[in-house]
Amino acid sequence: MHYAVSDIHGCYDLYLDLLKRISFSESDTLFFLGDAADRGPDGIDVMKDLMRRPNVVCLLGNHEDMFRQAARGWGAKLTWNQGLEWNLSFRNWTERNGGDVTWEAWLALPEDERKELLAWMDGLPLYCETVVNGRAFLLAHAGVGTYRREKKLSSCDPFDFIWERMDYDRVYYKNKLLVTGHTPTGLIDPAYMGRILQRNNHIAIDCGAVFRGTLGCLCMETLEEIYVSNRE
Numbered sequence: 001m002h003y004a005v006s007d008i009h010g011c012y013d014l015y016l017d018l019l020k021r022i023s024f025s026e027s028d029t030l031f032f033l034g035d036a037a038d039r040g041p042d043g044i045d046v047m048k049d050l051m052r053r054p055n056v057v058c059l060l061g062n063h064e065d066m067f068r069q070a071a072r073g074w075g076a077k078l079t080w081n082q083g084l085e086w087n088l089s090f091r092n093w094t095e096r097n098g099g100d101v102t103w104e105a106w107l108a109l110p111e112d113e114r115k116e117l118l119a120w121m122d123g124l125p126l127y128c129e130t131v132v133n134g135r136a137f138l139l140a141h142a143g144v145g146t147y148r149r150e151k152k153l154s155s156c157d158p159f160d161f162i163w164e165r166m167d168y169d170r171v172y173y174k175n176k177l178l179v180t181g182h183t184p185t186g187l188i189d190p191a192y193m194g195r196i197l198q199r200n201n202h203i204a205i206d207c208g209a210v211f212r213g214t215l216g217c218l219c220m221e222t223l224e225e226i227y228v229s230n231r232e
């Protein structure tokens with residue numbers, strides 16, 4: 001089976017619960033739509049697990065992007081302007097986006113593991129297209145921000161895929177399901193708080209695990225929703 005999950009945000013226990021719940025095995029494929037770390041406690045553990053599995057396809061999230069930029073600039077020789085820019089983006093990540101816990105864990109890692117992690121983040125694609133059970137899917141962390149029918153996906157800006165907030169009342173694709181994380185479904189429509197939202201050929205799968213304790217997962221063959229929760 002093929003599954004999609006996103007925005008684990010350091011909830012390592014929930015992630016392991018989910019793998020157990022779906023009996024994830026070598027014959028399955030898991031698409032992870034980005035934001036493995038930050039806010040929650042164990043982001044580095046989540047990343048290390050994702051990267052060692054050959055049947056997990058990971059996409060870049062805005063949090064991986066902030067993380068790798070911080071890691072890359074740290075200790076590097078920067079010009080005055082680059083240093084200023086690095087500082088602003090570092091503070092945006094650690095003070096406003098929950099990256100502080102990840103940064104602390106990162107600093108405690110041996111150098112070879114840091115390099116491995118950084119190379120892994122650098123290699124993450126912005127989106128992925130696939131067909132499962134005759135259904136076409138487009139997966140991206142946040143969406144396809146400036147999408148127009150005549151515009152090639154490969155010419156969209158990275159911002160579109162990892163930061164944009166989508167219009168969920170709009171049908172972006174007639175013959176394709178767009179699967180995204182990034183925006184907790186409760187913020188799109190309060191009726192879907194902690195639940196996956198399927199609407200207008202768009203499936204929003206970020207149930208806000210780190211805020212609400214529920215991690216959602218989509219089975220791409222059946223469009224069935226699977227949930228694990230650490231709430232009583």
Ligand SMILES: [Mn+2]
Pocket residue numbers: 035061062063141162181182183
């Ligand atoms: Mn995000």
